[in-house]
Amino acid sequence: MDPHPGLIRTEELPLYLSRPAKQPSGGPMIVSFGGGHGLYAALRAFRLLTENLTAVVTVADDGGSSGRLREELGGLPPGDLRMALAALCDDGEWGRTWRDVIQHRFQSRGPLDEHSVGNLLISALWQLLGDHVEGLDWMARLLRTHGRVLPMSSVPLVIEADVALRPGGPTSVIRGQSQLAATPGRVDHVRLDPQAPPARRETIEAVRAAQVLNLGPGSWYTSVMPHLLVPELAEAIVASTAYKCLTLNLPGAQAETADLTLVDHLESLHAHAPELRFDAVLVDSAAAADEPALARAAERRFGARLWSRPLESRRPRAHDSLKLAACYRDLLIDAGITVDEQW
Known part of the structure; x- marks a missing residue:
């Protein structure tokens, strides 16, 4: 399903033709x-x-609710996408209510603990529709967002970095966004897997x-x-x-x-x-x-x-x-x- 029927696709056009003629x-x-x-x-x-x-x-998050859903379901991690959707909700009653709903995290002693409602909704749409962008567009319609949210890649990614744990010392490979975000060392070079x-x-x-x-x-x-x-x-x-x-x-x-x-x-x-x-x-x-x-x-x-x-x-x-x-x-x-x- 095309969220913008009639849109001329521009990926094969020269850059000067793919730019809008006016604002x-x-x-x-x-x-x-x-x-x-x-x-x-x-x-x-x-x-x-x-x-x-x-x-x-x-789309490289591998920690928390996103990491658990990514590991269990195999799709993109939804957390940062959910945050962007929440940012685009308006300040009226509808927007404030749905922003609070999708940002809510369950508190329990079971497997739902710390899962975000929005992460689960997005993951459900992805399973139903079979397409990440289409699922995000449907979430945007539900939330009546002021804008669109898109993933930077169509596949889940792993961030990997060469990190020196002490100044001038040898580097070690740190793998995973959650690990890299918490590293006390100095990052020398960062890359993605797949490259x-x-x-x-x-x-x-x-x-x-x-x-x-x-x-x-x-x-x-x-x-x-x-x-x-x-x-x-x-x-x-x-x-x-x-x-x-x-x-x-x-x-x-x-x-x-x-x-x-x-x-x-x-x-x-x-x-x-x-x-x-x-x-x-x-x-x-x-x-x-x-x-x-x-x-x-x-x-x-x-x-x-x-x-x-x-x-x-x-x-x-x-x-x-x-x-x-x-x-x-x-x-x-x-x-x-x-x-x-x-x-």
């Missing part, structure tokens, strides 16, 4: 990449600026049609970097003439990137995707003040202008979606892109 009503066509709480914050911001929003989500996974056609179409592409914030090696390790997806991102933004994390991360400066974040991203360029790198102003070399690194590695604004919420190490929305609005207006007039 559609309801705001610019924005694609935001990531997973977990970082993507949630970005989506809650972008939904204030456009109705034409697509979330592209990592060249297929991307979803719908995801590539969304990237080619986008006017704005945003990467981050989120867990650097397990939510942000994986999008650039899917060859077809990385190629589409690099080739796109859309306005490209990189949203950096707030300082104070635990494990995974605990000893990395924000300049280190940029260097590691460049090492994994040397051809990638951005128009803007967005960072919290307090973090930028602590790293005066950040603006130069953004320009040198990505040809990007550094945008520094207060972005942290009252909750430590969490982005404030309203502050993010205000900054994204200014970025896009500065680039000549008209945002939704409802803002």
Whole structure:
């Protein structure tokens, strides 16, 4: 079942033909990449600026409810996809209620303990319909989301990394997103298994049609970097003439990137995707003040202008979606892109 009957498929068209001729009503066509709480914050911001929003989500989670369902049912891990759907629910009674329902976790002494209702609903749709994207589109219809959620690949992935447990020491291979997210060592190189996974056609179409592409914030090696390790997806991102933004994390991360400066974040991203360029790198102003070399690194590695604004919420190490929305609005207006007039 095609959720968009009559849509002309663009995967075989030249890039200049696959781009929209003009901005559609309801705001610019924005694609935001990531997973977990970082993507949630970005989506809650972008939904204030456009109705034409697509979330592209990592599919390598192997812990918690998602990991258990992945192991038992063999499909994609649903957790990060569920989080993105929850972010796109509106703030009316319907949206608030269904957001709470799909985010609810059972508490029991049996096998349902800590399973998310949304994970089970998504998994049920996948079994009934036999297609990941179709199942997510039906969930979006139920939730009446402001946008679409797509997986970055059509197969479940495993993240693997070479990690030095002490500075200058030998590296060990850490396998699995949950293991890598908790590693106390320094990540040297990250890769996917399988190494060249297929991307979803719908995801590539969304990237080619986008006017704005945003990467981050989120867990650097397990939510942000994986999008650039899917060859077809990385190629589409690099080739796109859309306005490209990189949203950096707030300082104070635990494990995974605990000893990395924000300049280190940029260097590691460049090492994994040397051809990638951005128009803007967005960072919290307090973090930028602590790293005066950040603006130069953004320009040198990505040809990007550094945008520094207060972005942290009252909750430590969490982005404030309203502050993010205000900054994204200014970025896009500065680039000549008209945002939704409802803002």
